[in-house]
Amino acid sequence: MALERAADRALQRDGFRGRIDKRQAILQAAWTVFSRDGYSHATIEAIAMEARVAKTTIYNHFGDKETLLRHAVAADAERVAARNIAAIERLVPDRTRLRAALEELGYQLLRCHCDEQSWQLRRILVAEVGRLPDLLDIADQRAMSRIVGVLADRFARLTIAGLLTTGDPLLAAEQFSALLNGPADARSRLGTRRISDRELHALARDAVSTFLQAFGPPAREA
Amino acid sequence: MALERAADRALQRDGFRGRIDKRQAILQAAWTVFSRDGYSHATIEAIAMEARVAKTTIYNHFGDKETLLRHAVAADAERVAARNIAAIERLVPDRTRLRAALEELGYQLLRCHCDEQSWQLRRILVAEVGRLPDLLDIADQRAMSRIVGVLADRFARLTIAGLLTTGDPLLAAEQFSALLNGPADARSRLGTRRISDRELHALARDAVSTFLQAFGPPAREA
Amino acid sequence: MALERAADRALQRDGFRGRIDKRQAILQAAWTVFSRDGYSHATIEAIAMEARVAKTTIYNHFGDKETLLRHAVAADAERVAARNIAAIERLVPDRTRLRAALEELGYQLLRCHCDEQSWQLRRILVAEVGRLPDLLDIADQRAMSRIVGVLADRFARLTIAGLLTTGDPLLAAEQFSALLNGPADARSRLGTRRISDRELHALARDAVSTFLQAFGPPAREA
Amino acid sequence: MALERAADRALQRDGFRGRIDKRQAILQAAWTVFSRDGYSHATIEAIAMEARVAKTTIYNHFGDKETLLRHAVAADAERVAARNIAAIERLVPDRTRLRAALEELGYQLLRCHCDEQSWQLRRILVAEVGRLPDLLDIADQRAMSRIVGVLADRFARLTIAGLLTTGDPLLAAEQFSALLNGPADARSRLGTRRISDRELHALARDAVSTFLQAFGPPAREA
DNA sequence: AATGAATGAGCCTTCATTCAT
DNA sequence: CATGAATGAAGGCTCATTCAT
Incomplete structure (x- = not known):
């Protein structure tokens, strides 16, 4: 305001x-x-x-200091969201190379997720959420929720296009994120260690692989 | 010592x-x-x-204060690990109700994960990992790594028993955890909101469902 | 600054x-x-x-505390030096009453030396010189060295005027000071006891007496 | 006690x-x-x-701590005194080489005076004399006074032997000490800097030179 | 609206000293 | 007497915050 x-x-x-x-x-x-x-x-x-x-x-x-933090968090959440959403919106529904496209998306999302700035935002959120619970609202409504939302939209469209089989696109989006970020968090030691590009690609591949087995196109892809 | x-x-x-x-x-x-x-x-x-x-x-x-923190973290990590591992070790390889068993395990792990104590440990780790990086080592080697390790062991055995199809049990364990915890984190608003038992069960079911599609038994279980 | x-x-x-x-x-x-x-x-x-x-x-x-001390010492050293130098500069080269003039100077210097403020400065210097060696530099360059220097200058002029016989005016100045202060230090019990004016005059007389036998005018004064 | x-x-x-x-x-x-x-x-x-x-x-x-200090100071004063007095008592009244003997004595006394332990004793005395005035009594009666006393005795004997001309042997002793220690204190930067043996000898020579001009044997020694 | 100076509350840490064995 | 554990009283320093210009 x-x-x-x-x-x-x-x-x-x-x-x-x-x-x-x-x-x-x-x-x-x-x-x-x-x-x-x-x-x-x-x-x-x-x-x-x-x-x-x-x-x-x-x-x-x-x-005061708290208010300053809220504003700073809001601003950063905006930036973080922008990058993630941009990556998601580059995802094109292409029947022939769905897997490659998802892997590319996964890779891009991981890059965002593992970026220093992202980690710092999350660190502060986690650290202060007890004392300043509304911080989470700020960040969530500007970044987290929006990102999953956009991702779910994409998956919904892909489902309609017959490229995916997601009963609940939101669940799919959440699990897609989880499959990407969970292992990445562990490997980066909570953002302390840089993960190489090769590793990121591998992580994306693993995530997409599992993801497709659960939500892949109807017929093929056994 | x-x-x-x-x-x-x-x-x-x-x-x-x-x-x-x-x-x-x-x-x-x-x-x-x-x-x-x-x-x-x-x-x-x-x-x-x-x-x-x-x-x-x-x-x-x-x-000093830091040392005190380290000891306190170590002690708590120990407690957290104990609970998780106990849950994992209750998982019995039973062909007929694999899904139910995994769901029960998932539920138990989620309960551990969403427990206040667990969240507090994670909060402090994330908050201070920048200044006190060795905290992570302490917690990791006493809790996180051990837990995934034990889980991977279980999955390996299940694979040998022909109940799962995991090329890399460690990856499977990581993804299993991610599928459980990722969505839970979001829903609990970083541990701020209590999640009902019903919700936890639902989360476990979703996670197991996806997991089994990727790592389920070889032939059946479409 | x-x-x-x-x-x-x-x-x-x-x-x-x-x-x-x-x-x-x-x-x-x-x-x-x-x-x-x-x-x-x-x-x-x-x-x-x-x-x-x-x-x-x-x-x-x-x-911090140390810096504060340094500044305080500097300020006090300045004050102490000013008083001493003023006394020295009142010393006039007068052939007929050299002894009286030196005794007066000695008395004045002793008054400075035995002043509470002077003692306090010295006390702190001695006490802390181990931990804070640069304190001495500060005080020395603002007070001690300057004072002996000015005194040596005076003695040099008196030598040129044929009133003293100092091969090394600096040595003479140092010994003059020593003859004054040494006995005074003992008698004042490290500044704990006030010395009466009569005593101070006596101390000055004794010091000047010895001083003149060593550095008195060339011819007479056997 | x-x-x-x-x-x-x-x-x-x-x-x-x-x-x-x-x-x-x-x-x-x-x-x-x-x-x-x-x-x-x-x-x-x-x-x-x-x-x-x-x-x-x-x-x-x-x-308590203060009492401990008192005892420690007493013990050290004893040690310091012993060394000084030993040096003084080595002074033999020898007509032909009085100057040399005095210079040797001066040198020995300077060595005692400039010794680390001596400085430390003085430092503590000066530092605490405000709060613990009786410390000075302890040290004075065990070291300082005794030393000057013994020195005065020696000078008295030398006067009787016709080797010195001291109206007041105590004054002579005090001034002898002052001529030695005063310059030494300045040069050693309050005990911070080690003084070389050559320097010490030079200091002794200068002191003795002035001393003898004031208190030398009656007739000769111009 | 912007600044330099000042404030009060508090925190980590240290240390002489005392218990209880 | 000697010891290990525990204590209470400070002390140096930091920091968010407010005045007055």
Whole structure:
């Protein structure tokens, strides 16, 4: 809400040093610091320095640390969602190379999932969900739910097109995600270890393989 | 190591400045507080009060907050692992009701997974893995790895018995877990919402269903 | 360096959470407390109270206790040096009453040396030089060295004027100081006991007497 | 006082590991730690470890930290005094090489004065004299006063023997010490820097030179 | 709206000291 | 007497937050 107010004056004058918009700078800096240090260890001062802004300015814009976190999380969730959805929407229903297409999609989703930024978002969510439960709402409605939703849509269309056999596209979408992310989480040691591209491809292949045996096209694919 | 020293005097009277088993009391209290408040928000003082002990006593036993966390995590991981493994080992290879048995196993694992204690352990791990990477090692080697390992063993036996078709039992175990936990995580809103028993059963059924289509017995079971 | 920033607003009103010149107030309070209690026994809280300032303000200005000590020592060394040098510069080369003039100088230097403030500075230096060796540099270059240097200059001029016979004016200055301070230190029990003015005069006389026999004017004074 | 009680049983039985006497071990350890870390930074625990003794044992023997310090200081003062006095007593009244003998004495006294242990004793005295004034009495009556006293005696004898001209041997002794130690203190940066033997000899020569011009034999020695 | 200075609450940790055996 | 465990009282330092300009 307050997030937009600033956008309007994003182009206004502003004395000295060229600057995009303080509010934006703060949000970026906040995310940088929050995701680097975790919410509790992050300090407003660090964020202020990163944003080249006085501490008080942050308070003027966001009121307090929690609110700042909420805004930062919202912004990041948006970014994360955008990347995931873009990947999903590249999935074309092509009868002849369904498996390849799904594998490519799986790979792309895994890349998003294993990205540092994604991990950091999840880390903060998990860490703070006890104290700040609404954080999850924010992130969920901007990223998680939307992503699975879009994926389910795709699967529904593929089902209609006779390429998949999903009684419940949403369930299929959830399981597709789970088959991708579950093993990846284990292998990346909660995002601590980088997973090579080759490994990612392998993970995608395994997931798709299982997925297709359960939800593959009606007749063939025994 | 030093963890056992205390056990010896576990039976003493309580005396004035009693001693029963302070170490154990501290460990329990630590876990209570850590998992309730998160590592950073937890204070040694709160733990001391919870354990009915002087703050310094904690330092005498564990040195510092981090070390205390490590010990507490280790202890809890042990508990979590025990419960999971017990559930797995109850899985009997019975040809006629394989599906029912797997569903029961899935349900039990889900109950473990969705248990508050489990969630708290995971929360702390995820939250602090950046700053304290060895925490993951501790938990992984005491719980996560062991659990998947035992599960894989089971699947291997079932494969040999001709009840499953798993080329790579470890992969099967990972995917089985993923199919269970992934959807559960989403539905429980990262452990924030309790999932009803009925829901858990449903989740188990869905997971097993997909699982069996991929890894079911060779001939039958279309 | 940062020491001056505050000077600029030295004239402001006092306001509610006044500001007059906190930095200066802190420095003074710090010296009061440090020299009263010694570095280790002094607490930041005591200093804060003495300066009527919040503890944090001290940290904002000086970063930590050590740095605060360094600044306080520097400030005090400056004061001590000023007094000593002023005394030395009052020494006029007068042929007829050289002895009287030297005795007066000796007396003045002893007064400086035996002053509480001087003793406190020395106490802290000696006590902490092990842990904080650079303290000595600070004090030395602001007080000790300068003082002996100025004294040596004076003696050099007197030598040129034929009033003294100092092959090495610096040595003469050092020995002059030593003859004054050494006995004074013993008599004052490391600054614990006040020495009466009569005693100080006597000490000066003894020192000058010995000094002149070694460095007195060329011809006479066998 | 309590110091002697233990000495009596120094040879008694004592269970286990061969040991000289716990009390003695504690005293040594105390001095080691006190002089290494300074009184405030020294911890009873460190002393206990150094002495291979339980903390409580220290309390059994000495009651509290201050008392322990007093005893340790007393013991060390004794040691320091012994070394100094030994040096002084080696001074023989020899007409033909008085200067050489004095220089040798000066050199020996400087070595004592500049010794680490001496500095540490002085450091602690100076640091704590405010809070624990009786420390000075202890050290003074066991070391400082005795040393100057013995030196004054020597000078008195030399005066009677016609080798020196000291109206007040005590003054002469004090000034002799001052001429030695004053410059040495400056050059050693309060005991921080080691002074080479050559330098020490030079310092002794300078001191003796001035000293003899003031207190040399009656007629000769211009 | 932006800033520099100041604040108060609190946290981790240390240490001299005391119990109970 | 010696010991291991436990304690209470601080102390240094950090941080979110607020004034006053």
